[in-house]
Amino acid sequence: MTMAPARPASIPAAAPAHPSAPRPPRWTDAHVTVAMRSKRHRRRLVNGLMVGLVTLAALLAVLPLIVILGHLVALGGRSVQWHFFTSLPRPVGEVGGGMANAIVGTLILVGLASAIGLPVGIGAGLYLAEHAGTWLATVTRFLSDVLNGLPSIVMGIFAWQFLVRPLGHFSTWAGSVALAAMMIPQVARTTEEIVRTVPVSLREAALALGYARWRTSLSIVLRTASAGIVTGALVAIARIAGETAPLLFTAFGNQFWSTSLNQPIAALPLQIFTYAVSPYDDWHAQAWAGALVLIGLILLISLIARLATRHRFAGPGGD
Amino acid sequence: MTAPAPAAGAAGAAGVAASGGMLRPPGSEAARGSVAARRFSFWYGAKQALTEIDLDIAPRTITALIGPSGCGKSTFLRAVNRMHDLVPGTRHEGKILLDGRDVYDPSVDPTTLRRRVGMVFQRWNCFPKSIYDNVAYGPRINTSLPRAQLDQIVEASLRRAALWDEVKDRLRQSALSLSGGQQQRLCIARTLANDPEVLLLDEPASALDPIATQKIEELIFELKRELTIVIVTHNLQQAARASDYTAFFYLGRLIEVGSTERMFTAPREERTNSYITGRFG
Numbered sequence: 001m002t003m004a005p006a007r008p009a010s011i012p013a014a015a016p017a018h019p020s021a022p023r024p025p026r027w028t029d030a031h032v033t034v035a036m037r038s039k040r041h042r043r044r045l046v047n048g049l050m051v052g053l054v055t056l057a058a059l060l061a062v063l064p065l066i067v068i069l070g071h072l073v074a075l076g077g078r079s080v081q082w083h084f085f086t087s088l089p090r091p092v093g094e095v096g097g098g099m100a101n102a103i104v105g106t107l108i109l110v111g112l113a114s115a116i117g118l119p120v121g122i123g124a125g126l127y128l129a130e131h132a133g134t135w136l137a138t139v140t141r142f143l144s145d146v147l148n149g150l151p152s153i154v155m156g157i158f159a160w161q162f163l164v165r166p167l168g169h170f171s172t173w174a175g176s177v178a179l180a181a182m183m184i185p186q187v188a189r190t191t192e193e194i195v196r197t198v199p200v201s202l203r204e205a206a207l208a209l210g211y212a213r214w215r216t217s218l219s220i221v222l223r224t225a226s227a228g229i230v231t232g233a234l235v236a237i238a239r240i241a242g243e244t245a246p247l248l249f250t251a252f253g254n255q256f257w258s259t260s261l262n263q264p265i266a267a268l269p270l271q272i273f274t275y276a277v278s279p280y281d282d283w284h285a286q287a288w289a290g291a292l293v294l295i296g297l298i299l300l301i302s303l304i305a306r307l308a309t310r311h312r313f314a315g316p317g318g319d
Numbered sequence: 320m321t322a323p324a325p326a327a328g329a330a331g332a333a334g335v336a337a338s339g340g341m342l343r344p345p346g347s348e349a350a351r352g353s354v355a356a357r358r359f360s361f362w363y364g365a366k367q368a369l370t371e372i373d374l375d376i377a378p379r380t381i382t383a384l385i386g387p388s389g390c391g392k393s394t395f396l397r398a399v400n401r402m403h404d405l406v407p408g409t410r411h412e413g414k415i416l417l418d419g420r421d422v423y424d425p426s427v428d429p430t431t432l433r434r435r436v437g438m439v440f441q442r443w444n445c446f447p448k449s450i451y452d453n454v455a456y457g458p459r460i461n462t463s464l465p466r467a468q469l470d471q472i473v474e475a476s477l478r479r480a481a482l483w484d485e486v487k488d489r490l491r492q493s494a495l496s497l498s499g500g501q502q503q504r505l506c507i508a509r510t511l512a513n514d515p516e517v518l519l520l521d522e523p524a525s526a527l528d529p530i531a532t533q534k535i536e537e538l539i540f541e542l543k544r545e546l547t548i549v550i551v552t553h554n555l556q557q558a559a560r561a562s563d564y565t566a567f568f569y570l571g572r573l574i575e576v577g578s579t580e581r582m583f584t585a586p587r588e589e590r591t592n593s594y595i596t597g598r599f600g
Contacts (some may be wrong), residue, residue: 133407201444205506208402209457209513210434224447 072295076288084289089271091278098291101257105172105266106257106297108240109251112176117183117240118233122222124184125191125229130217132196140236141192144185155181157245165249170264175251179240186239190232192227234305236297244269269295343565346545351418352378352516352547354399361394363406368394370571371413376564378516380538381437383558383579386568387599392551395568398517399549401429417517423572434460437510441522443502445494445509452495453505457513472512480508481538500531505539511542518542520550524557536561543553559583567591 083098104203119183128137159178164170198221206216222229247253252264253274259265268290275287333402336538354376361369369391376382384392384396394403401422403409414421422432434457445453454473458464473490482504484498494505503523510518524532539548539561552558558565559579566576567588586592593599 199444201440201442202446204402204440205444205446205509206456207405208400208433208438208440209509210430210460212430213405215460220446 018092031162037142062241069295072288072292074231076285076290076292079285079289080292086292087287088257092278092283095282097286099266099268099271099286099293101254102266102268102271102290103293103297104259105251105254106268106294108172108261109175109179109235109247109266109267112261113171113179113183114237116176117180117236118187120180121184121187121236122191122229122233124188126195126217126222128188128192129195130221140183140188144188147181147185148189151245152182152243153245153248155179156248156250159246169262170250171253172251172263172265174262175247175265175267178246178250179243180244182240182243183236186236187233190235191225191229194232195221197228230305234302237301241298241301242269242294244273264287268297320499329501344356347463353416354517354547354549354595355416356395357414357416359395359398359411359415360400360409361403362409364408369411372573374566374573374576376547376549378547379543379545380564381543381550381562382564382566383562384549384551384566384568385553385555385558387594388553390568391571392568393521393567395418396438396521396549396551399406399517399519400433400438402433402438406430407539419440434513435515436511436517436519437515439506439510439521439523440520441497441505441525443501443506443526445497447493447495447503449491450494450497450505454508454512456509476508476512477505479511480504481534481541482508498531500527500534503531503535507535507538515546517547519551522551522553525553532557555583559593567594569594 002050083096084100085103086100087096087098088095088101090098124140128141128144131137155178158181159174162173163177167174202220202224203216206220207213211219247267247270251267251270253270254264272287272290272294275283275290278284339502354374356372356374359372360367372395374395379556385397386392396401398411399415399417399422403411411423415423417432417436420427422436446456448456451473454476458469458472461531472481474487482501483493486505488490495503497505507518507523523539524535527535536557539550542548543563550558550562562579564576565579565582567574567582569588569590575582575586575591577587582591583595587596
């Protein structure tokens with residue numbers, strides 16, 4: 001709401017007064033019969049009940065998130081100190097130590113996966129929306145839906161089979177490809193849904209101004225749909241950032257510092273997994289801290305992208 | 320009219336800037352913008368929408384296409400700048416000539432054609448961009464256009480569309496913050512920025528109030544000095560007020576065409592007479 005462009009004084013605000021806004025009474029109490037009063041009373045009661053129920057549902061929906069966050073802060077908050085971000089994992093028993101390598105590793109893995117997965121996914125989604133009737137679109141859409149339901153560990157096996165085995169070693173590349181393979185179908189489908197909501201009249205306007213079809217797609221359709229596409233991409237990034245299974249036998253994890261794309265690389269989810277299943281209390285604390293940092297990272301990515309794509313011209317529906 | 324715009328001068332500036340002379344055929348200036356249909360028929364799949372239309376539209380005139388819903392007048396309008404190209408399953412026979420050249424000739428590039436034959440739609444469809452960017456959208460297809468020249472085209476086009484005085488202080492604001500009538504004039508300005516020879520209007524005022532409609536009609540009348548205008552309208556008073564020639568379509572055929580005055584006072588065809596006197600349609 002706060003983002004709406006400044007409206008010139010000559011144009012009245014679009015919406016009339018909200019129905020629940022107070023109005024001058026048309027009836028005085030003297031007009032109200034007993035029957036009317038009880039009916040009105042019941043309507044108010046039912047209304048109040050329904051509003052209460054949906055409010056409760058909304059609270060229940062955020063409850064798990066609040067509980068998880070609270071739990072993470074309580075158990076991992078103490079371990080999230082400066083050295084957690086700057087130092088490498090230390091052996092059991094040694095105080096301190098952090099997950100600097102895993103944090104950087106996750107950023108590299110997710111960045112590389114996005115660099116592969118987002119262009120392909122968005123391009124495929126654009127194709128699905130703009131050439132909806134072709135057999136290629138039908139097949140792609142169906143396969144995307146199948147892939148979206150595929151367990152993530154299968155993506156890991158796929159990358160292991162086609163990248164790790166032929167190359168003979170685990171690597172950042174293999175992990176990123178596995179993650180990208182997870183992103184592509186999801187991004188394609190959300191992009192398609194958003195692009196379909198761009199009004200035909202906007203495309204026609206661009207075509208009638210002498211733009212070729214591909215340029216219309218790029219400059220009008222993608223731009224108009226950009227906020228929705230970014231949201232879809234963020235959901236996909238957030239999802240893969242927390243994935244563990246596809247990385248188990250592709251990126252593999254690494255206790256040491258490595259940013260090479262051809263070497264095994266550490267990742268936060270893997271590190272959390274390793275520490276969480278260990279029998280040591282201080283490693284458990286590190287795992288909680290890692291989870292907290294992972295959630296913070298996802299939150300940060302979402303925030304930055306949201307701010308960057310704030311829609312300047314999303315005015316009141318001109319169409 | 321409103322702005323004391325030196326219409327011809329502004330148009331000339333826009334013309335030189337927007338087209339750079341590249342889009343124009345080397346034909347004489349006087350003849351440009353004539354449209355003619357020769358036994359033109361059109362099909363959506365198996366359904367025939369137009370049957371052997373023969374129609375001549377002279378440069379710098381306003382021709383109104385009238386007729387009941389589904390009679391083919393919008394189909395004909397969209398055929399002139401080949402907006403049907405993207406609809407699968409459509410086909411045509413016959414010719415539509417623009418300055419003597421068939422627009423469906425394989426050597427004609429539809430994007431170049433659409434820059435010479437501009438189109439404004441029934442429901443205004445401004446882009447969710449600033450006012451400036453909306454007008455500059457067409458010229459920007461030539462990405463190397465210098466900024467100063469672009470400014471010039473935007474101002475000239477907004478002046479020609481009689482919108483400059485209303486928006487000159489807020490060119491950077493969203494086009495969607497304008498009123499409906501202003502948005503429709505912005506759509507006309509956006510089309511004029513391409514410096515077309517022919518302007519096709521598909522019921523441009525049917526969703527507007529009477530005052531906004533009047534402004535659009537005055538604007539169309541002004542533009543006649545520079546452009547060939549073809550307007551589809553359901554509003555017979557509008558056709559009678561604003562046009563030089565009127566063509567009556569019925570069931571995909573062109574029933575009668577003539578000067579607007581004669582069409583509305585002494586139609587030769589009984590069906591024309593019935594339609595304009597409100598007995599059907």
